[in-house]
Amino acid sequence: MSAGEALQMAIQVMVTLWFQSALLFDGWARSVRFTIDANVIQRVETDVEHAPGDERHDIAVPGLANVHSHAFQRGMAGLAEVRGPAHDNFWTWREVMYRFLDRLTPEDVEVIAAQAYVEMLETGFTRVGEFHYLHHDPSGQPYANIAELAERIAAAASETGIALTLLPAFYAHGNFGGCPPVPGQRRFLNDPARFAKLMEASRAAIAPLGDSNIGVAPHSLRAVTPEELRQIVPLAKGGPVQIHAAEQTKEVEDCLAWSGARPVEWLLDNADVDRRWCLVHSTHITPMETQRLAKSGAVAGLCSITEANLGDGVFPTPSYLEAQGHFGLGTDSNILIDPAQELRMLEYAQRLTQRARNVLAPEAGRSTGRALFDGALLGGFQALGISDFGLKMGAPADLVSLNAAGPVLAGRSGDAILDSWIFGGGKVDCVWRRGTRIVTGGQHRGREAVAHRYKETVARILG
Numbered sequence: 001m002s003a004g005e006a007l008q009m010a011i012q013v014m015v016t017l018w019f020q021s022a023l024l025f026d027g028w029a030r031s032v033r034f035t036i037d038a039n040v041i042q043r044v045e046t047d048v049e050h051a052p053g054d055e056r057h058d059i060a061v062p063g064l065a066n067v068h069s070h071a072f073q074r075g076m077a078g079l080a081e082v083r084g085p086a087h088d089n090f091w092t093w094r095e096v097m098y099r100f101l102d103r104l105t106p107e108d109v110e111v112i113a114a115q116a117y118v119e120m121l122e123t124g125f126t127r128v129g130e131f132h133y134l135h136h137d138p139s140g141q142p143y144a145n146i147a148e149l150a151e152r153i154a155a156a157a158s159e160t161g162i163a164l165t166l167l168p169a170f171y172a173h174g175n176f177g178g179c180p181p182v183p184g185q186r187r188f189l190n191d192p193a194r195f196a197k198l199m200e201a202s203r204a205a206i207a208p209l210g211d212s213n214i215g216v217a218p219h220s221l222r223a224v225t226p227e228e229l230r231q232i233v234p235l236a237k238g239g240p241v242q243i244h245a246a247e248q249t250k251e252v253e254d255c256l257a258w259s260g261a262r263p264v265e266w267l268l269d270n271a272d273v274d275r276r277w278c279l280v281h282s283t284h285i286t287p288m289e290t291q292r293l294a295k296s297g298a299v300a301g302l303c304s305i306t307e308a309n310l311g312d313g314v315f316p317t318p319s320y321l322e323a324q325g326h327f328g329l330g331t332d333s334n335i336l337i338d339p340a341q342e343l344r345m346l347e348y349a350q351r352l353t354q355r356a357r358n359v360l361a362p363e364a365g366r367s368t369g370r371a372l373f374d375g376a377l378l379g380g381f382q383a384l385g386i387s388d389f390g391l392k393m394g395a396p397a398d399l400v401s402l403n404a405a406g407p408v409l410a411g412r413s414g415d416a417i418l419d420s421w422i423f424g425g426g427k428v429d430c431v432w433r434r435g436t437r438i439v440t441g442g443q444h445r446g447r448e449a450v451a452h453r454y455k456e457t458v459a460r461i462l463g
Helices: 003-008 071-076 090-101 106-123 148-160 192-209 226-236 249-259 263-270 287-296 304-309 317-322 339-354 368-383 415-424 447-462
Strands: 015-024 027-037 040-045 055-062 064-069 125-132 163-170 241-245 277-281 299-302 326-329 399-402 428-433 436-440
Touching (some): 071 106, 106 436, 106 447, 125 148, 148 163, 163 192, 192 226, 263 287, 287 317, 299 368, 317 326, 326 368, 339 368, 339 415, 368 415
Parallel strands (some): 015 055, 064 125, 125 163, 241 277, 277 299
Antiparallel strands (some): 015 027, 027 040, 055 399, 399 428
């Protein structure tokens, strides 16, 4: 039985998990017992001794949401790290990505996604927002089943057990103002009518997963016209809306040339941006845009490792958080998958640019790790359209235990646990999804089989 199949079965026997300490929805507690039935946390007890039959562990924290992933790109990690004859940047990296995806079959997409999802679960992500824009065959023609590749993503989520928010991406143009697409984009392209059919088929594809949901992802203002944006957003039917915005300075310059406004400015003026929206990257925004984005209630989808790898720039996180802005954490290109390292990079980027320490802690005496973790938890699930999360009664039983046996967390308690996990290189021990343990000792129970298929697949693609 796969991890996903096990998760689809209601838990028939009540499970009790006991932890020396746990980060509950309202803060840290000691000697905590979770009673889990039918995939949900039914009871939380604190300051209780462990009892016979309890499964005992050290430290529990909630699973995190990965707001922004392109799963297939995990297969090309490291392939764009050779300097070209000209100045390397996002746009030259994109050409490598186009060449890689041209080789992918539906089976390849599923295998690579499964590998990425295993790594997400092993490092503490329990839900992923899959920004899914690879829709068609290598010639650019739809598959006989228009949702063939969406079904492959769903199959990878089912096999590994990760919760899925599928975000089918609408992509029609190569640049602002409806410019023709380039050949490398042919596998992404749809018109609004065909995309509406794709959305409905994608809903059907994820339905068997149980706790999945779906939103819509107009790829960027480069790829969608204003009229198309107005047609596409309602297809979310109240679900999350996600868009790339202001990742690169060239994108900002091109948007200004097209509209007289910057990308985030244009969206805030024209697109009814609210709490359902996630603007991914938003790297190059002005102080006024920063204030307005925070006030809108939308989430900034920050992908610090990818943004560093691509040379995008640094998001103005301190001023955004001071304005009460929400952020979520994404792995984007999946060059490296680890939420603790994403959070570390988010803080370190500010330390390097401001030549200061503990920049993102909200005030004196507050833990930077706790501030980062809480922000990513709250904003991440908001961005993916999920209201029930965290370690509390009634929430899905998605828990992560941290490895307290190693040296990194020795003697730590409370927020120092998060500070040391994020900044000291701590590791995940176990992960439960809907009450079923699918990671033990830092390894997913399907790791070997998934990795074997992945290695064979990538060797064939590259060979």
